[in-house]
Amino acid sequence: MSRAILAVVTPCRYRVPMPGPSAPSPAPATPPGPQLTVRRLMLLSIPAILIGVLSAVSLWGLNQIAGQLEDGLWTSLPKSLGIASDSPWWIFAVLTFTGIAVGLVVWLVPGHAGPDSATTELAATPLPLSVLPGLAVVVMLSLAGGVSLGPENPIVAINVSLAVAIVARISKAVPPALIGALAISATIGALFGTPVAAALVFTGMVGEFKMGGSLWDKLFLPLVAAGAGSVTTYLLGGGFGAQSPFDQYGAPQPFDLLQGALVACAAAAFGLVGIYLFPLVHRAFHALRHPLLFTALGGILLGALGAIGGPITLFKGLDQSAQLLADPSAYPPGQLSVILLVKLAALVVAASAGFRGGRIFPAVFLGVAAGLLGGALLPGLPLSLAVACGILGVVLAIARDGWVALFVAVALVDDITVLPMLCIIVLPAWLVVTRAREMLITPDDLARERPPARLPWGQPASVR
Structure with missing residues (x-):
């Protein structure tokens, strides 16, 4: 997974003036990239928070629509027809219908619902905006129809594409690759309801950020985006809650x-x-x-x-x-x-x-x-x-x-x-x-x- 995120993050190069032929060599203590000043971190925190909130809202909206459709397919419709929703024949019919519906969207809708998820990891490069409606539709159909897949890969792709497009219209100062990294972090935070998961994922590859500063300087912006996404998720009533009824394990044996x-x-x-x-x-x-x-x-x-x-x-x-x-x-x-x-x-x-x-x-x-x-x-x-x-x-x-x-x-x-x-x-x-x-x-x-x-x-x- 970390290698996939690297594909998005590594193009984000902070340019450093290179010395000419007669210029003295830099001192050995000089970091490999420019330092992230407090002012720059604070300024970049603004788009990070916005990306975090919008990523959580888009995930919440997708889940809400899919939930309404799921309720119709598995509760209201079988009840109106006098069929048990857990009947093997109803399960077979709904999933068959879901497969046909997804196939029609992939075939006919512009953009063909984006890349095959079998070929993509959790991270994603930006997609054309024309692809996103079809991708969102097939994800909602799959979630509602009972398909054994989660929303994580498609919603990351949707959020990265939207974030890059929106921020590019507002400001050219934030590199698109950094925007994509923040959208990935924000979406992971929203999916799991905590920024900890995003921090752990990014810790494995944070050394690839071409910027100076400590580990926490490099994690600062992804954590801001992930924190905003996770808080927004909880405010909207979601989250990856603990579900165990077991007693505490206690002392190791x-x-x-x-x-x-x-x-x-x-x-x-x-x-x-x-x-x-x-x-x-x-x-x-x-x-x-x-x-x-x-x-x-x-x-x-x-x-x-x-x-x-x-x-x-x-x-x-x-x-x-x-x-x-x-x-x-x-x-x-x-x-x-x-x-x-x-x-x-x-x-x-x-x-x-x-x-x-x-x-x-x-x-x-x-x-x-x-x-x-x-x-x-x-x-x-x-x-x-x-x-x-x-x-x-x-x-x-x-x-x-x-x-x-x-x-x-x-x-x-x-x-x-x-x-x-x-x-x-x-x-x-x-x-x-x-x-x-x-x-x-x-x-x-x-x-x-x-x-x-x-x-x-x-x-x-x-x-x-």
């Missing part, structure tokens, strides 16, 4: 370290199964070439998977994680195994079949289910630590970011006492995933699919 590492490594390995299937499934879908065909087929398969796994395997997974955690004893190991297999298959299909969305929120759900399964199979392991380890392993495999994995694991179980254990358990889990491929369709993968130079609906193959 040596044997728990071994058991927790087993759960985290097994969860990471399980996530890697889906990651290695990802390019194969993507190639199979895109062999159909037309977005209406492969997205409609994806909707049909998601409908079948949803009918098997039930409502708990639908949607992005955050509310469903709370449902699992509310009563862990209601889900025996056999049922948890089915939930895990169905949800992983649904994530791979949704990410491969042309739907637009992110993969972190479904990974969190998979981690919760994996942790509950690990806790059931290892009864001596406290459930709070087991769930945290499951989240750590799956998120680490899919997001490939240790900071995000640690943050989400601690935040969801709402137990800071598990953090010392997780800081050690993350090390063997990282060894499991570090040399594995990422959950991303690369240019090499696209080349193996041998797409035509131009696809039948007029969209260049490079942005499928």
Whole structure:
């Protein structure tokens, strides 16, 4: 994930006058870039706050519209028809309809809803404004229709594009790459309801900022944007709230370290199964070439998977994680195994079949289910630590970011006492995933699919 953000941030170069041939060499103590003065930080804080607030508002608006549509599809409409909303046939019908609707938008709407989310990470370069309406529509359709993807990748792309366009009209003094970095930070803060996640993500690559000053000078503006986004999210009634009913873990126990590492490594390995299937499934879908065909087929398969796994395997997974955690004893190991297999298959299909969305929120759900399964199979392991380890392993495999994995694991179980254990358990889990491929369709993968130079609906193959 940090490498993806670098693609946005690294073009942001602060120009430094270079000495001529006869000029003396700079003193060794001179920093590699200009210092960020207090005045400059204060001035840049103004667009950072505005970007933070607007990023949170756009996320809130998208979620509100998607929520209204979800209520219509899964509550009002089946009730008016006298159909149970959790009926396998209704689940199949809604997801099939969602696949067809998304395929029509990708095919017919200008901009074709932007790049295929399978080819993008959490960060994003600015898109033409004409692309954003179609992208917003397909994200709302996916969120409302029960597709196993989150809003994170598309909403980051939307916010980066809007921020760059808006700030460019107001002032040319702020570099577009810095605007994009602030929009990414603000959106991460809004998604998780706290600037801590953004700070952790940016800490991994902050050294690439070509500007002088301390670490906190470089983190200052991203934290301002993320803080504004997270505060705005809470004022609007959102946030990534803790959902754990477990008792505090308490003092670390040596044997728990071994058991927790087993759960985290097994969860990471399980996530890697889906990651290695990802390019194969993507190639199979895109062999159909037309977005209406492969997205409609994806909707049909998601409908079948949803009918098997039930409502708990639908949607992005955050509310469903709370449902699992509310009563862990209601889900025996056999049922948890089915939930895990169905949800992983649904994530791979949704990410491969042309739907637009992110993969972190479904990974969190998979981690919760994996942790509950690990806790059931290892009864001596406290459930709070087991769930945290499951989240750590799956998120680490899919997001490939240790900071995000640690943050989400601690935040969801709402137990800071598990953090010392997780800081050690993350090390063997990282060894499991570090040399594995990422959950991303690369240019090499696209080349193996041998797409035509131009696809039948007029969209260049490079942005499928």
